[in-house]
Amino acid sequence: MTKKIKLLHTSDWHLGARLLNKDREEEQLFFLNELVELIKTNNINLLIIAGDIFDTGVPSNSARKMYYLFLTQLIGTCCEHIVITGGNHDSPSMLEAPKEVLELLNIYVIGAAETNENGEINFDHEIIKLHGINKDLHAVIAAVPFLRDRDIMKSVAGQSFEDRIAAMRQGLRNHYQHLAELLSEYKEIPIIATGHLFAQKSVLPGNDARQEGENDIHIGNLAQVDMSEFYSTFSYMALGHIHKAQKPGGFENIRYSGSPLCMSFSEFKDEKTITVVEFENENFISATDITLSKPRQIVRFKGNEEILKNEIENYSNPNTLTAWAEIIFTEPFTQMSLDALNSTAKEKNIEILKYTLEEQKKIQTDESEKYSGKTLQELTPEDLLEMKCIEEGYTEEQIKEIKQSFQLLTDLMHHVGT
Numbered sequence: 001m002t003k004k005i006k007l008l009h010t011s012d013w014h015l016g017a018r019l020l021n022k023d024r025e026e027e028q029l030f031f032l033n034e035l036v037e038l039i040k041t042n043n044i045n046l047l048i049i050a051g052d053i054f055d056t057g058v059p060s061n062s063a064r065k066m067y068y069l070f071l072t073q074l075i076g077t078c079c080e081h082i083v084i085t086g087g088n089h090d091s092p093s094m095l096e097a098p099k100e101v102l103e104l105l106n107i108y109v110i111g112a113a114e115t116n117e118n119g120e121i122n123f124d125h126e127i128i129k130l131h132g133i134n135k136d137l138h139a140v141i142a143a144v145p146f147l148r149d150r151d152i153m154k155s156v157a158g159q160s161f162e163d164r165i166a167a168m169r170q171g172l173r174n175h176y177q178h179l180a181e182l183l184s185e186y187k188e189i190p191i192i193a194t195g196h197l198f199a200q201k202s203v204l205p206g207n208d209a210r211q212e213g214e215n216d217i218h219i220g221n222l223a224q225v226d227m228s229e230f231y232s233t234f235s236y237m238a239l240g241h242i243h244k245a246q247k248p249g250g251f252e253n254i255r256y257s258g259s260p261l262c263m264s265f266s267e268f269k270d271e272k273t274i275t276v277v278e279f280e281n282e283n284f285i286s287a288t289d290i291t292l293s294k295p296r297q298i299v300r301f302k303g304n305e306e307i308l309k310n311e312i313e314n315y316s317n318p319n320t321l322t323a324w325a326e327i328i329f330t331e332p333f334t335q336m337s338l339d340a341l342n343s344t345a346k347e348k349n350i351e352i353l354k355y356t357l358e359e360q361k362k363i364q365t366d367e368s369e370k371y372s373g374k375t376l377q378e379l380t381p382e383d384l385l386e387m388k389c390i391e392e393g394y395t396e397e398q399i400k401e402i403k404q405s406f407q408l409l410t411d412l413m414h415h416v417g418t
């Protein structure tokens with residue numbers, strides 16, 4: 001008899017996240033409600049959330065409430081199993097605090113890798129067996145959370161940067177391979193792996209050189225993992241971390257679901273999706289991206305004063321929620337023209353959250369190109385500071401001041417050291 005299972009894969013909710021200090025709770029709630037509906041209408045049996053549930057390790061009470069309310073809404077529905085793994089934004093201990101209670105409801109949370117006193121990974125901690133009501137096995141999950149450097153490699157003194165990257169890559173690969181071996185005894189049920197990582201050949205949202213919101217300089221971000229060898233090992237790999245939905249390497253059964261909301265203006269053109277995956281026995285059958293509705297429009301207008309005025313006047317906001325806009329002036333502008341645009345925008349239910357002069361943007365890209373392709377090892381702390389300043393959109397004058405303060409502070413620190 002063929003056994004069918006339907007999985008819904010999503011990630012990177014970043015509950016509690018703001019966009020330029022604007023609250024996004026209404027949008028997050030809207031998504032969670034839509035998700036409950038999608039789970040019910042698509043007859044989903046298993047939900048996987050592949051990391052970055054919350055935006056910070058200490059999410060607000062209302063963000064936590066949203067999350068628990070969502071989980072409550074799924075109890076007693078077709079969605080028998082829920083698997084939640086920690087991302088780099090999540091606090092593993094916060095996520096795992098209610099672990100035992102949630103397990104009684106068939107909700108499994110893996111916040112982080114577990115290691116013993118010798119630093120060896122407890123792989124059993126990441127293996128989840130999903131049983132049906134009749135105790136029959138529905139699927140097994142290699143629920144791999146975001147892996148921190150220390151989880152997968154031992155620091156060796158004197159190791160070069162390249163060696164560390166290579167060790168990280170090897171460590172990640174070994175981690176998955178080890179889990180695959182442990183799960184190979186299971187037949188005729190899907191073996192599904194999760195991951196919160198940067199897979200080789202993946203594309204960042206808006207094709208930006210760097211991904212806003214994921215700009216933490218973590219060695220794991222540099223050690224891009226080649227997933228291609230796992231396409232035949234696992235029935236499916238549910239990935240998170242990159243906000244753009246895609247199939248890195250082109251394999252149908254290795255996917256990023258992408259984030260449900262645009263997390264920055266660079267993502268404004270991207271469709272936001274969740275992924276529905278069907279299995280028959282151990283076999284992957286199909287994966288379909290379902291486009292989510294956007295409760296709020298995130299838009300970007302570009303041009304000179306006249307073009308911008310026109311574009312804003314002709315824009316029709318399909319939502320009741322005010323659209324949030326970034327405007328990019330292609331020519332110098334005055335405070336008066338900005339004020340005029342602001343009031344035109346207001347009439348059209350748009351709020352301008354950010355404005356820049358393209359010249360500045362261009363200078364910024366030129367400047368960032370100076371560093372592109374360089375590894376962390378080749379950059380000085382001053383270079384990194386400058387990159388961060390450029391990314392934050394500071395003016396040349398401001399950057400100069402920040403650099404001076406930085407210099408002063410590092411000098412002071414060196415004096416303390418001696």
Ligand SMILES: [Mn+2]
Nearest residue numbers: 052087088241
């Ligand atoms: Mn992430």
